[in-house]
Amino acid sequence: MHTIALVSQKGGSGKSTLAIGLAVAAMQHGHKVCVLEADPQGTVSSWARRRAHAEPVVEPVSADALDYKVPFLDRCGVTLAIIDTAGGHSADTEAAIRVADLCLIPSRPSPADIEATAPTLAAIRANDKPFAFVLNQTPVRSTRVNNAAAALSEDATSLNNLGVLALPYIALRNDQQDALGAGLAVTEYALEGKSADEIRNLWQWVWRKLTVTVPVQDHVFPANQQTELRAAI
Numbered sequence: 001m002h003t004i005a006l007v008s009q010k011g012g013s014g015k016s017t018l019a020i021g022l023a024v025a026a027m028q029h030g031h032k033v034c035v036l037e038a039d040p041q042g043t044v045s046s047w048a049r050r051r052a053h054a055e056p057v058v059e060p061v062s063a064d065a066l067d068y069k070v071p072f073l074d075r076c077g078v079t080l081a082i083i084d085t086a087g088g089h090s091a092d093t094e095a096a097i098r099v100a101d102l103c104l105i106p107s108r109p110s111p112a113d114i115e116a117t118a119p120t121l122a123a124i125r126a127n128d129k130p131f132a133f134v135l136n137q138t139p140v141r142s143t144r145v146n147n148a149a150a151a152l153s154e155d156a157t158s159l160n161n162l163g164v165l166a167l168p169y170i171a172l173r174n175d176q177q178d179a180l181g182a183g184l185a186v187t188e189y190a191l192e193g194k195s196a197d198e199i200r201n202l203w204q205w206v207w208r209k210l211t212v213t214v215p216v217q218d219h220v221f222p223a224n225q226q227t228e229l230r231a232a233i
Ligand SMILES: Nc1ncnc2c1ncn2[C@@H]1O[C@H](COP(=O)(O)OP(=O)(O)OP(=O)(O)O)[C@@H](O)[C@H]1O
Pocket: 010, 011, 012, 013, 014, 015, 016, 017, 018, 039, 041, 043, 085, 086, 087, 088, 136, 137, 138, 170, 171, 172, 173, 174, 176, 177, 180
């Protein structure tokens, strides 16, 4: 079983949206998926209540329970556990990082948002865990934002080369929000749409990251990480 944690102390960066998107994309790829919800806010549980399908299974979980819950799911035949965590930094986030094989850090593509990932990144590095940034809610329209997005993708190449920038970026689109409101993931709600394509491709990127053996330096970020990040984004 593989375990992914969505972590970012910044609220509203897209942890729950991506946890749901990736969970369903993985299911559609043949996985048996459980979403562990380590966030008392209960975004994913509320989504599951609106949902007509039983899967993916969503289970609220406390920090204490994560240590035994993850091996238990493995024994039950679950092939992918996705942990959604709360904003801020808590014992739940620490525990999620500790049990994860890969930490995904969603962030909006702005300097302030990237800067706010510093404590999360420090906790991930303290636990020596592989990680990747997922740029979420990237702009799709207006000359000004398109220019920004173009600059972002160019400058972000170095991060990509380090294997710590997940691709593709996930754009800000209504169908991401509408899908969740309907108790669906975007790959169920608008399966031919651009958002669905992005999420499917993001899942493929994550799957490769989980399964393809990579050199150690692939996930070791340089010491001046935050400076580089600010410069890149
Ligand atoms: N790619 C996207 N396009 C459009 N809306 C998005 C996208 N990603 C997230 N959102 C919206 O942004 C808001 C915050 O997203 P989400 O709840 O996933 O963030 P979060 O990191 O889980 O927040 P919290 O820290 O409060 O748990 C939600 O209204 C969600 O629908």
